[in-house]
Amino acid sequence: MQLFDANVQIGRFRQLTPGIPFTREELLKDMDRFGVAEALVLDSLSREVHPSYGNRRVLGWTENEPRLHPAWALLPARGGENGPLETLLDRMVAAGVRAVKLFPRQYSFNLEEWCLGSLLAVLEEGRVPTFIDYNPTYLSGWPPDDTD
Numbered sequence: 001m002q003l004f005d006a007n008v009q010i011g012r013f014r015q016l017t018p019g020i021p022f023t024r025e026e027l028l029k030d031m032d033r034f035g036v037a038e039a040l041v042l043d044s045l046s047r048e049v050h051p052s053y054g055n056r057r058v059l060g061w062t063e064n065e066p067r068l069h070p071a072w073a074l075l076p077a078r079g080g081e082n083g084p085l086e087t088l089l090d091r092m093v094a095a096g097v098r099a100v101k102l103f104p105r106q107y108s109f110n111l112e113e114w115c116l117g118s119l120l121a122v123l124e125e126g127r128v129p130t131f132i133d134y135n136p137t138y139l140s141g142w143p144p145d146d147t148d
Helices: 024-034 044-048 051-062 085-095 113-125
Strands: 003-010 036-043 068-073 099-102 130-132
Touching: 003 024, 003 044, 024 036, 024 068, 036 044, 036 051, 044 051, 044 068, 051 068, 068 085, 085 113
Parallel strands: 003 036, 036 068, 068 099, 099 130
Antiparallel strands: none
């Protein structure tokens, strides 16, 4: 059985615990140690600073490493930070990005149609796996799920 980890963050982040990998080499070593064949990787800047910074940087982390697959963090289309929605899927495919993550608490948006409808329609059209993360704190334990 081959394991695929769909929840990997790479890069130094604010609550870095000793022993947690934050370089590509350390991540691959940990994956080997735990028997993880491949991983979906998000850059820490996508979650902690702004998606545009991390989305660019994750491509470097995953470049020429077939075991690591980049994920992008996206924001609602209304702000324009994702670029034109009409070309989003083409840009993702060209970059090798096949999944996205949304951080509604971190970036203060909700899951209502008026906020995310146009973005989710494009992701649905492209059959893009979309992960929703409500934990902005990185603290031990998990906060309650705020989705309805």
